[in-house]
Amino acid sequence: MTKNAKLEAWVKQVRAMCQPDRVRWCDGSQAEYDEMIHLMLRSGTAQPLDPRKRPNSYLVRSDPGDVARVEDRTFICSEDEQAAGPTNNWRDPAEMKVALTKLFTGCMRGRTLYVIPFSMGPIGSPIAYTGVQLSDSPYVVASMRIMTRMGQPVLDALGDGDFVPCLHSVGMPLSPGKMDVAWPCNADDKYIVHFPETREIWSFGSGYGGNALLGKKCLALRIASVIARDEGWLAEHMLILKLTNPSGQVHYICGAFPSACGKTNLAMMRPALPGWRVETIGDDIAWMRFGDDGRLYAMNPEAGFFGVAPGTNETSNPNAMATLRENVLFTNCALTPDGDVWWEDMTNELPERLTDWRGQPWTRDLKASAAHPNARFTASASQCPVMSPEWQNPHGVPISAILFGGRRATVVPLVQEARDWKHGTFLGSIIGSEKTAAAAGKVGDLRRDPMAMLPFCGYNMADYWSHWLRIGRHPGAQLPRIYLVNWFRKSAGGDFLWPGFGENVRVLKWIFERCEGTAKAVETPIGRLPAEGELEVTGLDVSRENLAELLHVDTEGWLADVVAMREYYEQFGDRMPPELRVELEALGQRLSVCR
Ligand code: GTP
Ligand code: SPV
Ligand code: MN
Numbered sequence: 001m002t003k004n005a006k007l008e009a010w011v012k013q014v015r016a017m018c019q020p021d022r023v024r025w026c027d028g029s030q031a032e033y034d035e036m037i038h039l040m041l042r043s044g045t046a047q048p049l050d051p052r053k054r055p056n057s058y059l060v061r062s063d064p065g066d067v068a069r070v071e072d073r074t075f076i077c078s079e080d081e082q083a084a085g086p087t088n089n090w091r092d093p094a095e096m097k098v099a100l101t102k103l104f105t106g107c108m109r110g111r112t113l114y115v116i117p118f119s120m121g122p123i124g125s126p127i128a129y130t131g132v133q134l135s136d137s138p139y140v141v142a143s144m145r146i147m148t149r150m151g152q153p154v155l156d157a158l159g160d161g162d163f164v165p166c167l168h169s170v171g172m173p174l175s176p177g178k179m180d181v182a183w184p185c186n187a188d189d190k191y192i193v194h195f196p197e198t199r200e201i202w203s204f205g206s207g208y209g210g211n212a213l214l215g216k217k218c219l220a221l222r223i224a225s226v227i228a229r230d231e232g233w234l235a236e237h238m239l240i241l242k243l244t245n246p247s248g249q250v251h252y253i254c255g256a257f258p259s260a261c262g263k264t265n266l267a268m269m270r271p272a273l274p275g276w277r278v279e280t281i282g283d284d285i286a287w288m289r290f291g292d293d294g295r296l297y298a299m300n301p302e303a304g305f306f307g308v309a310p311g312t313n314e315t316s317n318p319n320a321m322a323t324l325r326e327n328v329l330f331t332n333c334a335l336t337p338d339g340d341v342w343w344e345d346m347t348n349e350l351p352e353r354l355t356d357w358r359g360q361p362w363t364r365d366l367k368a369s370a371a372h373p374n375a376r377f378t379a380s381a382s383q384c385p386v387m388s389p390e391w392q393n394p395h396g397v398p399i400s401a402i403l404f405g406g407r408r409a410t411v412v413p414l415v416q417e418a419r420d421w422k423h424g425t426f427l428g429s430i431i432g433s434e435k436t437a438a439a440a441g442k443v444g445d446l447r448r449d450p451m452a453m454l455p456f457c458g459y460n461m462a463d464y465w466s467h468w469l470r471i472g473r474h475p476g477a478q479l480p481r482i483y484l485v486n487w488f489r490k491s492a493g494g495d496f497l498w499p500g501f502g503e504n505v506r507v508l509k510w511i512f513e514r515c516e517g518t519a520k521a522v523e524t525p526i527g528r529l530p531a532e533g534e535l536e537v538t539g540l541d542v543s544r545e546n547l548a549e550l551l552h553v554d555t556e557g558w559l560a561d562v563v564a565m566r567e568y569y570e571q572f573g574d575r576m577p578p579e580l581r582v583e584l585e586a587l588g589q590r591l592s593v594c595r
Contacts, residue, residue, distance in 0.1 A: 118130070131163055237284065240267070260437060262500075280388060282391065315501070332376070344370065417529075448568050
């Protein structure tokens with residue numbers, strides 16, 4: 001319970017508006033989690049997996065219309081439209097409140113309103129933020145208990161302090177006596193709305209992932225990015241890993257990759273090079289602040305993984321597989337006849353028969369995938385065998401290098417180093433990626449996704465770049481080095497040129513040794529590439545030609561990118577930081593000389 005006056009008043013007000021049958025304050029206990037599971041089993045939302053195969057684990061099937069983040073229904077409602085910028089959907093906050101109030105009125109009839117206090121970051125940490133989510137979904141309660149530090153201890157630490165109010169409803173009231181559906185949601189109206197000035201979140205109509213677990217993208221990225229701008233820190237869509245070399249030296253690395261582009265895999269990697277060790281600090285979000293020593297310290301505000309299931313297997317990510325042995329919520333995976341989950345590429349051999357993610361019989365000869373491409377697992381970070389003990393450090397870990405990446409079948413080489421922070425900010429601003437299933441829309445199209453923050457930046461992207469440049473001017477800053485990486489180059493035949501996964505440590509090794517000052521680089525028009533022989537290739541199964549292709553500067557391809565970027569920058573008008581335009585034109589000039 002709480003004596004927080006703002007919280008009590010808000011719950012009262014929401015109760016009057018949403019008209020739930022009852023209100024339940026969540027304490028975060030195991031008993032409460034079990035009760036949520038029980039409710040989901042009873043309503044058909046979840047089904048148990050065979051406890052001999054996957055103890056204490058459940059499969060949830062969402063509505064087929066509610067399977068990913070809905071970016072076209074995501075809004076940044078700042079007072080001034082320009083503050084949201086051209087890459088965000090904007091609505092006037094007052095008008096949006098009116099529209100939402102209409103939708104939320106009576107929307108929880110027949111349901112329970114759960115009060116879910118949560119902390120992003122270790123409870124009581126000076127750099128953590130408290131949120132309180134009000135939701136009518138038991139799936140959200142159970143998921144928030146895994147993904148965040150949740151429950152009574154958060155209220156105890158909060159006292160009468162401030163919190164971010166996060167209102168959520170699946171948007172499907174139940175009339176008296178009416179049976180519920182397995183996955184309630186609202187097919188017609190979905191709204192994922194942020195009010196950056198008042199630091200509020202309203203989410204209506206979806207129960208899935210980032211649409212509904214409001215601590216994650218909504219608070220820890222969209223709202224936090226605005227707070228970070230105002231307070232001089234960074235809230236980023238980045239993994240955090242600890243890399244130890246064979247002699248025991250350590251560097252911490254952050255990496256921004258768009259959704260479904262490899263953060264979880266890199267953060268949990270089992271390195272292919274003997275003696276090297278990767279430990280996980282975080283797999284999706286990093287909050288970075290300057291320490292007294294001028295270094296940037298990164299903290300993972302989450303407490304669990306909401307990870308992409310397809311592609312995860314004993315070879316690609318054995319540590320994820322170990323994390324998933326028990327106590328897991330699986331969503332939109334396929335079901336095996338013996339009561340376990342399955343997804344594409346989980347096993348070498350295709351199962352003969354399955355129940356697919358929609359609950360339909362599936363056989364091998366069918367072309368359709370059995371799991372949804374955005375099928376996910378929800379598991380506690382504490383279950384990951386390579387979790388670094390420092391993941392709970394309330395101050396974070398000092399970052400030596402930042403990676404930017406994405407899926408680029410062409411043009412972008414395996415790795416390149418930025419000359420300095422400004423050049424690195426420029427490289428981050430131009431990253432693009434072929435679209436994945438993590439968001440609704442057509443998969444495969446190339447889109448610009450600056451710093452992997454396109455769907456997550458709570459304000460004008462050009463102002464965000466200015467903020468990055470400002471961070472670079474912090475007095476006494478000992479800034480991380482910045483790299484562009486690309487694991488996804490393809491041959492003309494469509495095969496990946498680079499084996500990826502555990503082999504990515506070869507790239508991390510070069511970066512580590514750059515940080516130590518022991519590895520050599522060559523200057524090229526696009527940045528610094530590994531000098532001849534500097535990328536460790538012992539034991540690597542990649543042909544000389546493919547390796548050359550991976551480290552080749554594609555002058556024409558880059559020049560085409562320069563033209564595309566010039567156009568992309570155009571939309572930001574005079575909010576565009578001039579430094580980035582200067583970088584872009586300088587790149588164009590250097591490339592033209594090589595033509
Ligand atoms: P979000 O949770 O959406 O933010 O995604 P993420 O960035 O954590 O991506 P994740 O690590 O879950 O990877 C998504 C997909 O990319 C999975 O199917 C992986 O198997 C695949 N993938 C990850 N790393 C590599 C790699 O190095 N090479 C190749 N070819 N595929 C990879
Ligand atoms: C992403 O899409 O980047 C995710 C999954 O991490 S979600 O939580 O649904 O946003
Ligand atoms: Mn993500």
